[in-house]
Amino acid sequence: MDLSLSTRTESGPGGDRTVVVVGGEIDVYTAPKLREQLIDLVSSGQYHLVVDMEGVEFLDSTGLGVLVGGLKRVRAHEGSLRLVCTQERILKIFRITGLTKVFPIHSSVEEAVAATD
């Protein structure tokens, strides 16, 4: 399955959050689309992102690289990038690369939007 992307805005206690809903496979072929989406959001001034990965079927290190790139961009604007993921096989790659220490990972969009730390 190819990559699908959609965005919406939700209001939380810390202000508006842009929720990016990602579905399908994030790999060396599809990762550039996600990268463009994240760049576009930051360029248009949206610095607090929640990436909903519940619909992601496959993620490799190329996809991780794009998420890390997104994190660097929002941090440069004092922003945040939170992930929503409960799928064990996707979480596994965050664990083996040590990225669970870098990304706040939430079990629901509601929880991620409500987070303010």
Place this chain on the structure above:
Amino acid sequence: MALVELLLSPLPSHVRTARLVAVAAARRAGLEDELVDELRLALGEACSRAVGLHARHASGTPVQVTVNDTPGGLVVQVRDQGPAAGPLTDDLTTGLLEDPSVDGAGPEGASDSAGRAFQDVERLLDTLVDPDVALAVVTGLVDDVDVEHGPGGTVVTMRWPLPPGASGPGSTSVAAS
């Protein structure tokens, strides 16, 4: 013994093709579901790395992938003809994960402690996006893996155990371009 062999032009879209074929061959050989997930990720990483190397250094030369159902288990090999770089070296300066446009994007005017914390994260991120991180993921993920760097390129060999009596006869060859 049953063999599936793939020759991939170095195109990112073919990495997915390789994953799909290898997973189908592994399932047919009887590999357990949990190990099929591991194979999908490891094979994808090895192919992304090889395709990236070929795209940069070996023009249109195909990457070779074999899935071999042997009495000793399932043997998956990814063979590239890229430069012989060891794992986690910085020879591959134009890595797929590099993003020069965000260099130097640190927060200006941040307090000292915030600045240090930011640099710590930056160092961690720089480590992660090493161009050969794909190989690091493969070696971290797969218990039985060999990486041989030779003058003609690199061969990544991954092995997974098969349940007794799981393998079937047959041989297939596929070329994607």
